[in-house]
Amino acid sequence: MRKDVTNNVAKISSEIADEAKTQIAYVPYWRLCPSPLNVRKRRPTGIESLAETIDAKGVMQNLVAHELKGRTKVPKLGVCAGQRRLAALDLLCEQGRITRDYLVPVLTVSEGEALAASLIENREREAMHIADECVAFRLLTEEGKSVAHIAALFKVPDIAVRRALKIANLSPVLLDLLRDDRLDYEQAKVLVLADDHATQERVWNDAHNAWQQRPSELRAAITTAEIDARANALAKFVGLEAYEAAGGYIRRDLFSDDQNAGYIEDADLLHRLATDRLIELSQAVCAEGWAWVETRTRYEALEIMRHDRIPSTTRQPTRAEADELAALVAKRDAAYMELNAYYDEDGEPDEARQDRLDAAVTAATYAVDQYAERFESFDADDMKGAGVFVYLDDDGQVCIERGLVRRDSASGQPASAHAVHQTATRERTPKERPLHGEKLCKRLTAHRTAAVQIELARQPGVALAALIFRMIPVVFDEVYGHAYIDQAVRIDVHTTRDALVSNADDMAESVAWNALEGERSKWARMLPKRTEELLTWLLRQDSDVMSNLFAFCVAATVDGISPADRAHPVNELANTLEVDLTRYWKATRAGYFEHVPKDRIVTVVGETVSAQAAGELRGMKKGDAAAASERRMTDSGWLPEVLRNRDVPERIAYGRWDDDGETSDEAETETASVETGDSPSDGEAEETEAA
Template structure:
């Protein structure tokens, strides 16, 4: 059986069909690598036959019909071998071949392999669509080409581009990533309008095209209500979702009916609130978002925390270990070099959120309230930013508390029972607060090191209340300077891995190196050396040493004693800290990045970031915030802790009473560190401080 003639290496020959038994591998085939994908090709040949001829040459031998060596087409030959081994073809199976001379075999093999061009993705996708139009199912096509069903559905989605855009894809004027976004809509007119409206290169980025198509829709991967309700429940209620077939995230899609989503979330929260109401609260209200300010306007009734059983302790320990492991894995990701992996980062973020929520939820079971107190109090059932349910119990409306001032900020009942601290969702987490306040500390240190007079006053301010305890023994004052002489140098580096790039740190290290070169190398030589120095050297060295003990690192955004020094020195933190991707934006949610840029730069700039992935948004924010002078709330907070006093004293210097008679003798202590224990390590706590905090 013959077909039309073809020309090979300049010789006019014809394709002929020969039995499979005559074929054998040729040593003249230039492809030496083991062929792959043979199983898939074998299935195709079994279904459709050998659709492209093999190139062969006669081999030497004594047989009447010589063997034909395959110099081009080894994958097809391997597929035929597999089909024969499986008993699906016989030795007489006819195979199309093009016979060339042995001298032409090597050139024919090279020409076929080197000049082959892979099929363009646009043509492949259209071919899949044509197969469906012939009646072939997605499953049939997937089985035929040995690809997953999702690969076929994605190809069919690309084939649904408008003809005009398909031509642009074939001409490489539209890339595959852009095409994946444009097919979020099946409307050809909208596809073309979105593309034609993207006049600038930045508007043609996939994130910008996606934002243009889904401008009035809700991204199910980022919206708290969508996470809470779930796409399945939303679709079961009749809601429509614009699916993103090209995402591996099962929640990838865009919700079109915001009202339905809100109604479903509210109904589910109300259902959950029934169980909370059954606990005995006077009232229970639901909120689709957690409003910390609203909750803080309420008072709180006291609660007690029971001791967990051994089994509960073990379960809680397991949850804590899982949470810590999730944090470690996320931190390890941030420490890695190389290109950012948004999908992996999102997964690790989600793991940390889920593990933290599980610990918080489990710990709540140990808290209990007095039944009588509950009759005058209530609870909020809310959703946090991650779509997790948050229940705030023990709240009392201010106007409902007899004798309670409307603007009171302390707890409802001042009793000996430990009071529950309101659960605020902080704008900045503990780790980020420590990072930022480490930079604040470095800035205060370098400023203080340059003002010996202020350094002397700061140290005396720390020491005098201890030495003159008969005068100041009734007051507890937190201090930034550590009198037990521990430097905070290591703490600054461990809490802020970007400290080495800090202007303040470089100046501090420069000062340290200068003094290190001047100081004697032996400890026994230090005192004689100091006694020989002039006043200028002593005062400046003294200022640096005091500055090195300043401790302003804090795990939360709150009033801090270091601000008293910062305010005295008039430290301008914008000289020492700038918002960067690594130093800030990578450590906050994407919504926070958009908000900061919108408030500092412009709403237009924020809109550009909204459609980007978080990593891209963080990098873009760094560029747009250059020289903005913006500081996060933690660094803008210059509040100093309120002075806590206990016992009584008489401010009248002419009093006849002995102040020691009025003071509690047990309230006085010699001297120890007054810095907070949770900042930079284990430190001794002043006994007076413990009494003050309990008061």
């Protein structure tokens, strides 16, 4: 049935086209009126912009009409195809911009052909391709038309015209691909970030695989050495206007609604501007009487954590200060409520709105923090031996850490004494030298712990189960009192953050650590600064906030650092979470190869890369071999045995319950064997003490 209709329409269309050569004529506007045979019944839209085009260029496409029966000497013509053009002419006539005698090109058809003609025009019409539309805009500019003139002519915003002109700047080869739909509009928007055609074509031709042709990958290829102004803290702090005023170049992204969208080319200039401004701001802090003040363009968590702190006192605010602080807190809470309301809404996500709400929350939280700092004070004598870090956070806001004291390096004596004791023990009990020493094991298992922590923080359900798993044997000791509790992963109310840093000095480069610190900063901004407000704040939060905050807190307490390569309880969590440690750890010179003998390096490279690569290392010095191994191994996915070991300790019970709740004789025998067994090794004792 549908095939027959299509064939009839095509036949009539051909007949009408043949007749059009002789029957198109110019008729006065007053003879035209809507036809009852027009198949499009919906009220036409966009009439104003079409009227402007007709006023400027005339009616460039003829209307199709048929004679209406009536008693008038000159019959009216009913427009069966061209309803929008007729409505635009009506508007121009009403406004006095054309007369009733204005001539309009019209193809006159019979009443029998009118319905088919209307169907043909409305059904077979194809929208103009975006590539052709953009090129047409460019041709108008080449004729001398301004962006404002084109925008007014077509009733579109100026930015729409500028974006079209940007797309028209694609190389002719890529424009042809866009017309043929072998390049989509999203990809084109990214490729025009490059102004020259050679770069555009090179980036597209280098994208051999489908994933390389994704807009995000194309953007990364074009802006590989540039800084995204929307996400960079220094760019937010300095401001794009100041950067450009200093002579910096910005690659603008016209297709983003963010006014700060663009890519900064001169990273050195940006860093210098940020440093100069931070030094200027730090002068006021110097005047407070501190022994030293240092500036940083980023938050150096490891550096700050290596300092002690002097005590401070917090005074009560005056009534006026309390009122002002209350107003800031109310504004912050309102911003959070609006953001939470957005998350509760159904429908498609609005990234622009979410970014705007996030920015409002960040600004309001920062305002509260800055205002609350004025109530904290330090003793003048303590300040003479302490200092301050002035740094930027991830949002480009200035933060000040006051009251920091550099630690005395002489504090390491107890550790040295402990090391002597360990040496003496080994002399008494000779053991086979392990593949990885205690220090390296602790380094590697610290990275393992960080990976487990960030994965656990993302799964509140597993975090809840892990904590309850640890608590139940303590609460129900009458049931589980015979179990060896240390077989469960250690989770206490203390953070392992310092332990991770102290055992792995390369932790700052860890993907897991940076993700954890990002989460920590996010929650720290959200939490109230006063302890007395904390419970009330928690009770006001919705279940999503509570579950995710709970998961992070549980994750931050997980302790999986071990001085030896052996089965560890943390592996039970790692296996449950299916943690892929290759995502979080890579074999680097500083992280692994500098801490093992050269023979070990050669063995690892030989097993992982090739015997030829291993042979090249044998003639090198240890440092050169370590550096060369990093280049060969970084992306290999190789893990040392410590991190490949996913074994969980064997579960040992001091007794076993029968169904009647009594301990069996067999259980007593088992208990005796455990109690009279060998004492823990030195490594085990150290691990227990460290935990």
